[in-house]
Structures are given as structure tokens and as C-alpha cells.
Amino acid sequence: MASSDLEDLCCHINTKISTIKKTLQLRNMGQEPSLKSVLCKIGHEMFLLSGLLNKMEIEVEHQEKLKNSLKEMQESIERDYNEAQHLRENIPPHLPKAIPKCTVGLTVKSEEQSKVAEPECVKKPTKEPKFIKEAPLITAQEFEGVPAYMRGRLTYDQINGVVQDLNKAVVSKYKILHQPMKSMSSAVRNLYHRFLEEETKDTKGDKLTTCLPHERRVTVNVTIKCCKDLGEFFVVEADIKDFTQLKVDKRFHSILNILRHCHRVREVRGARLVRYVIC
Template sequence: MDMKQAGSSLDSLISSFNTRIAELQELVIARNMYPASSVTDLKAVDAALKAMELQVQAIKDRLREETLAIPKAKKLIEASLRQQKKLQSMSVHVPERTTFSNSEINNRSILPEASNQLPSFGPLKPEEPVATHKEKKGRSPPPLWYITAAELDSLSSYMRGRLTLDKVNAAINDMAAYADSNFQLITAPKKKLAENLWEKALFPRELLHDKELRDIAMTESIKGKHFFLETDIKGPSLKLDNTGKAILTVLRHLGRISETRIGHHRVIILSKPQT
């Protein structure tokens, strides 16, 4: 049914309603001996009829809008079909794999950067023995056993003094760095380092020969533990001043460090806190 047919059908429907209302009006007037009293009823019927006419008009407007939208929808469908055919023809000529996954892209971008950052200590020798599981386990970085606010508050006021949690934990970071530096010197053979790098590594301890440091590491009380010497304490957070000595006293009391003397050196060992 096209628009004209729908409109003519609605017009005929409205015309039949009008005819029916007119007949009802005539019947009411004929039956009522007092026509003046039937005016209210007729007004109500007339209002209902007008409301129906408005609804019918709204339906006609909606049908007109839908009819006008049909050609636009057809054009959109045709354009979509043409685009689909183009994409299908393009997919036939595209190679099977032209893109990389996210993990491959990350690996390709990370590997060159990592290779540029590696120190150039000479070519690697394939005949070097691979480290065993025990060696890898022993080469773990120095632990960072920070103290908590509750531990600091548990100390007496004269021992705590003006120390803060941040100062003490910053000193723990320094101690771990000292221990790691000693560990690197002990485990790295001198012949595998360039001569200038070895001299720079030994610069902070001119008076301590590498053999002497190795001997300290091999003693029974030190072997297998992370340690540093009192002469290593040079900041930035931990220094051999009154504050630094107070921090060492607090950490010794809380079980984070222990001390021993080997020869003329005061050795400070990183200890695991007792739970």
C-alpha cells in the first residue's frame, strides 16, 4: 500500500466517523424531549472525535516519514555492499602475514636497547662454564630489610633521638649498596675486567687490596653473607657522624646488622631480622 492509498483509507475512516457521529447526534435529539440538556453529551463526543482525528493525523505523518526514509536506506545498503566487495577483493591480494604481534614488537624494540646498554668487557667466550643453581642462589642481591614505624617507636627515647623512619631506611639502602659493591669486586676476576675499570673499582679503598677483601669474605663468620667495611661508609645518607653512629646503634639493636672485627677492619654484616 503506497502513501496515497493509505491517506485515502484514513480519509474514508474519518468520514465514516463523522457520519456516525452525526447520526448519533440526530438520535439523541430525537429521543430527548429537551434538546438543551443534550448539549454537554454532544460536546464530549465531539472532543473525543477531535482527539481521534489528531491521532490519525499523527499516524499519517509517521507513515510519510517512513516512506521518505526507505530510499535513503536502500542507498546505504547498496554502498555497504559495494564496500564489502572492495574489501573482499583486497583481502585476496594481501600477504598472509604483514603485521607482528605486540609481544614481537616489544621484543624487537627491547633487544637492541639492551644490547646497547651492555658493558663492553670484550667478546664472550662460549667455553665459559655455566653457573650452577647454587652459584645463582648465592649471587642474589643484598637484602633490604627496612624497619617499620612500630619498631622505631618501640625504642627508648634516648636511643631513638631525632632519627626518623626515612633516615634509617635510607641508610639501609646505602648499606645494601656498599655490600653489593664488595660482592662485585669479590666475584669478578681481575683478568676479565679492563685495567682501567679495575682501578676505578678499587679507587674508594686505596689502602685495601683485593686479596685482603677476598680473605675477609672467606672467613667462617663472613662466608656466604653480605657485608661491608666501616671504611666503606661515605654517604650519601649514612655517614660516620653522630647521626650515622646512632643509626648503626639502632639497626644493631633491631637485628638488622651485626659487627665483627677481622684484623684492623671493622666488618658490618647485614642480618635478617628475627621474627
């Protein structure tokens, strides 16, 4: 056996002997009357210290849970902040606008009610703002839903740019149709007559916004919807060229396919014309 092993063994045995001696000394001290009170106090303090350590352990666990909760909250706030920052940096230039609803309800139940209602129709101003239907812009969600083969390299802004140009052409056209004949120049009058010639039985409407004639002693319950009674609002390629800077080319027709897919326009063909009707 090596000398280092003997030294380690001797050191271990001496340590055990020293521990036994200290234990015997402490046991003998506990039997002395003068030291019993001190040992009792030490025991009591040890008991209080143990309780304090237990409370501290519970508090540490509570603080650990609170720290984890705050960490999760911080991560959630950071995610929300990043999403809000992304939305702020990527606000779409075009936002959909609400479609105006024009519904007029007319109910005449007796001769007396028709007599009261008749002066109201007469008092209405002759120059009311005329309703012109416009196509709402494509939303980002609708754009994402367009098939990839149909969308190609077209962008969201390009599609909504065409929607705005179509609305511009529709508004320009129907402002002329609502204009009094006496105020028209010869060029505008020619456009007016062309617009009328382009109407078909599928696009014509009553174009009436005044009150209905009254029939006495007859009960009438009528609901008028603007788009139906005013006919279809449409433009042709000539209108697009006259009122906008839009080029009627292959890209334009590709965008029209997307607008038909998103139910913004539809086509009515006849008399060698393609009419782009606002849905």
C-alpha cells in the first residue's frame, strides 16, 4: 500500500474520532443544569428560524411565479407592439368605403293620408343630388383571395387604381346624363345622345327619383331601391378613354377579370359593345 493511501486513511480515522469526541462533549453539556436553559433557548430560536425559512421559501416560489407571469406578459406586449408597428408601416393606401344605401319606403293607406302626402311631393326641391353608384375598392383580404394565376404580377395598388378610374368614368358620364339639356354644349350633347343609344333593355331603368303618383282609396306599399329603379350604371371603352388616362390594354383586361371575380363589375354585351356594369 502506498504511503499516500495510509496518510489519507489516518486522516479519515482522526476526523471520525474528533467528531465522536465533540458529540460526547455536547451530550455531557446538555446534562449540566446551568446549560439546559441555554440549550432550550437555542432550540426555540432554531424552531423560529425554521419557520422563517419556510415562509421565505414560500415567498420565493410566489415571486418566481410572478416573474414568469410578468415575462409572459412582456412577450405578449412585445408581440402586440410588433404587430401594431407592422400595421402602422404597412397601412394600405386604399381603404374600402361604405356603399350608400338608398331605400325609400312609401305607404299610402287612405284618401286622407294621400292628401297629406301630396303637398310634400310638390314641395320637394327639383334639383336633388342624383345617386351615382360607384364600385368599392378591393380590400387586402379580397386581394389575397384572388387566385395566383389570375393575379400574376399585378399589385394591390394597380387594381384599386383601375377601380378609381372606372368610378371616375361612371361619375363623369352620369353627371352629363343628369345635366339639363339647355346647359349642354354641342360636344356634351353628342355624348349625351351616345350614352342613350348605348342603353339596352338590360341596363335601362326608370331613372325616377320624384314621388310616385297618388291613387285615392287604394292601399299602396312600395319599396324602391336605387340601383334597380335607376337602372344599371355602366361605362364602355369609349367612356374610359374620354374621361380617364387609363389605357385599355392587356393589363386592363387582366384587372377586369379580377374585378369580375371580386364582384365589382360584370359585362353586358350587345350591339357590338361591351358594357362594364358596376355591381
